[in-house]
Amino acid sequence: MCGIVGVVSPGGPPVEPDLFARMCGALAHRGPDGRGTHLSSSGRGPGAALGHTRLSILDLSPSGRQPMANEDDSVHLTCNGEIYNHAELRAQTEGRGHRYRSRTDVETILHLYEDFGLAAPERLNGMFAFGLWDGRRQELLLARDRAGVKPLYYTCSAGRLAFASELKALLPLPWVSREIDPEALDLYLSLLYIPAPWGIFRDIRKLPAGHRLLWRDGEVKIEPYCGLRNTQLRMTNCELRIEEQKIRHSTFDIRHSPHSKIQNPKFSEAEAAAVLLDHLDRSVRMQLQGDVPAGALLSGGLDSSLIVALMSRRAGRIPTFSIGFRGAGHYDERPHARRVAQLFGTEHVEEEVDARISDLLPAIARAFDEPFGDSSAIPTYLVARTAGRRVKVVLSGTGSDELFGGYRRHAAGPALRAFHCLPTPALRAASALLSMLPGSRTSAFGERILLARRLMDAACERDGRAYLRLVTFLDEGTKEKIWKTRPERSGLVEKLFEDRAAGHDAFLDRALAFDRAVYLPDDLLVKEDRMSMAVSVEGRVPFLDNDLVGFAVALPSSLHAQGRTTKPLLRRAAAGLLPDDIIHRPKHGFGVPISEWLRGDLGGMGRDLLLGPSARLRGLLDAGGVSALWEQHAQRRADLGPALWGLIMLELWHQEYAA
Template sequence: MCGIAGTASTLTPDPGLVRRMCDVIVHRGPDGAGYHHDEHAALGMRRLAIIDVATGDQPVRNEDGTVIAVFNGEIYNYAELRDELVARGHRLRGRGDSETLVHLYEEHGDDLVHRLRGMFAFAIWDRTRQRLLLARDRVGKKPLYWRADGSSVHFASELKSLAQDPRMSREIDLVALHHYLTYQYVPAPWSIYEGVQKIPPGHLLVWERGRVAVRRYWQPDRTPGGPVDEREAEERVRELLLESTRIRMVAERPVGAFLSGGIDSSAVVAAMAMQSSERVKTFSIGFEDSRYDERSKARMVAEHYGTDHHEMVVSGDMLDILPRLAWHYDEPFADSSAIPSFYVAQLSRRHVTVALNGDGGDECFGGYQRYALMNQAGRIPMLPRGLAAVSARVGELVTRRSHGRSLPRRLGRLMQFAAEHPSRRYATLMSCFKPEQKIDLYSDRLRERLAETDSRLLLEEVFRRSTARTDLGRILDVDLLTYLPGDLLVKVDIATMANSLEARSPFLDHHLLEWAARLPDRLHVRGGHTKALLKRAVAPWLPPELLAFPKQGFGVPLATWLRGELRDLAHDVLTDDTARGRGLFRPGAVRDLLRRHADGSDHSARLWALMQFELWHRAHAEPSGLVGAEAGCSRTGV
């Protein structure tokens, strides 16, 4: 596990720049650094040593030094790959996973990605062909940014590395901002900066003598897999989860697990405990507000398996961490559960270097309540076009005038749902700011610039491209390819790497993902019940009372904080001269959101999105922001 950065160019690259790019992400790899420099490429990495601690330094090279690689992640099937490569005559110097990449490239070229089981972002430099290959794992566990400037391509694990180059533009990509305000994250391939992109999950980038090409190499296949015996399916879930957990426990450094009290993390802890000769170390975060505190459920599992359990309570007086989070996240990021994620990573790092988690369980097995809602909404017939337009307008009016009352709000949404295609229904459901709310918020300049851009089309395109034959299957694809990598995996990667901790996700093993993707809908959502198959499969592993609890999620008391501990901060950063001077949002609209939230309506998600954009801008996009924030992080020990 580490952070990587580098440049390939038709000219001679600057090795000093690559060193600076690596220095700024030392938190991703505090155990060492490595570099390669030749006439057309400079590669670098920071290492967090987990496997092959003694001999696993990077960059790695083939026998004659013509193929060089830097790598971030873990390849869990590396032992089998090494045996195959040795049998084919390759000589490997170390005992770890990274060295397999250069030899697999020699054997399979770009198709080496299909041989890898794990999480990864890597760069392979082919000196003979003057060709750079960049790749990101199937679901996007590990990040990879890039930009090209004609003669060169630059890449890095974090945006702040690319920003070490003074030639990089700091202009905000207004389309990316528009998408961010819809989804609360900047979706791939956009980044918040003009001219910088993310390699999407399951994609490759090839740079060869100045030319760039990006292509997809993986997406889930949701064509039905034929009749399924439910008892056999339950047994197969247990087998796959035990195996994917076992291979993720391999490490030369201490291993533990995040334990939220939900089904997914509890199942992972159970799978660890059944396969470990030592007590599993578990870590939980709680809140003073009991509505968001799941520690009692986590304790049930910890006591059931006798884990070495550790807890921390996040309170309002711990929110001074926000500027530090803005520096680490590199882009505006408005998932408020980044706060407890950071603290559980910080707590875990005091005891372990690797932490397993339950990420992906909901996307694999249909765990979100919105899946049941959309399944039920699928029974609502599409109205004729003229009637649909009337229903949409009336529904929007009813929703606006519901003043928080449940019945009229639900009636209004039902009328809007009836007017929309299922893909639009889901895109609307997943939106933070709706289009009409953006129109109210934007300045005249921004409104004119973005008038023809509909962020909801991003999700609708994934919905349309899915191989699933049902709307539920298509929605699962949408989340697996957008929300999971754009929000959840970014949140955990940054929170853990900021604390020099490696996160591993058994549910995101592609063998398990691909098997689950072909299951019939009834094994995911049954009536109003979600995650039907997984709950039955892991029921023998868990305390019975745990399965009776409704899904709670990893939420925070954000609405309360924005009326209390964070009220002054929200007002200050959203209404001061600096924020108004950007000319992006109408000051009156921002003040109105603050007022309505203070008066009791819940606008916490929208206010949080605006706050995180403003905090990000002050940490990164302003001339002194990067240096100041970086210095602040060094003072706090990261």
């Protein structure tokens, strides 16, 4: 894992050396093992600067340094990520006469580009974001892996283009304004993260997962390269306007992977489970490659336990890492993780934390570059930090729930259909009754009450958008009350949902389509990348192997949820590898008891940040509206902990970046 940065210009030197050094330095945490740059300038013609900060994983020698070049130094590459099928690709390219200078996996990209040009990313199975400068054609190619594991930001001005692994590396550029994009803020207040292609600043955008960008002579073209539908986003102002350029982004649909060995499965559930396990085992084997030791993040749930089981078969005694919360009861999963660790004889390390985390929050906000309100970033950061004391690489179970239907909300379709038979007044009366019950995230019963409340709210939607109510945190009415300068109600998040769920009618199919296209790449994978990279650890996600993804999304819905049972096929695949009580444990997210913390130890800090005299958001948010939300939560009239946490992280981000 590394950090990449680059600047191209249609004429003259692309960037001042001192400025480029600052841009590279902003990514030092992503690559503490080395730094390299390449400058290509032909006087008045186009010029390019590429930079790289290295976290050494494969081929630790100087030969593995980047940016790296092809045989005649006409093509240069800076890449962040891992190419898991590099051995196969290397044999093929060597067979076509290419010569390698290193044992690194990413060098294969150079030779694939020489052979296949813009089609090179289609042949890669891995997690990656790269910039490739072709000196002969004077073109820049950017590409991002199809699942969106690795990030890539870019900005354009007067024909120039700059890109980087993280937004903070682009901020030193004099043409980048820190003006907040109101559409991005609107989406954040709904989702608590900002989906691609939006960026929090008007001048910076994200390259969507599975897309490539081609720059030539100051002109930019962005298009999907694989596994994507060519339909256009149907949204207000979704075109990126920078120096009057109009770049239209296509939607992400990971269903049609050419690497999938099965498009219309016709076999039994038992056979499907066997194929699933075979794909996952192969993915774990491929992702264990490297010249440094690897460990696993272990919660004791089905996904991470299955990864540990397969790793142990391949690598023997592995390090595993867990985190727990003092006095949090239901939230503390350490006993389950400990049991799995003992079962497979791992070198298990665990850490205990409590609500005294205020000192961590500025660093977490700084690491994300954009507002990010998913409170599970806290344990993700802490467990990555713990792991980083022992290993450079960790594998996790991220992606399983989105592929195989792992969230309780995925199984909510039957309940919602039953609720839809009731008249709306009856639903609202039931919702009011539920609000009187003691909902809490610190117990299984309390969580069921909270889920029931959300289901009642979602059931009031009659137009197929019920799922959206389950995954948003501030509705349109609330946003109008707290956002002083909000433009007219745009319904942007609804349009985003309808676009990403287009082509699906059933509740579960629409839910999975949205989670795979938006929640997975723009929340979960962002969280895993930033929190692991903040402590110079590479996170790998075996469930997002190309073949496994292609297999999973081709399965019928009946194998993703059966009644109230989530992930039935994955549970069947785990039989024989894991104990039944681990296989059938109810889903418990990797979260923190943030709602209770904000009513307790974190309450004072949170209230001061949002309502105190130094609150930077005063120009954006209405203090009276925010205060009303706080009181509703404090008095347990509503569970607004996640939404309030999102506002707290917005304030901390604003202090760090928007001041």
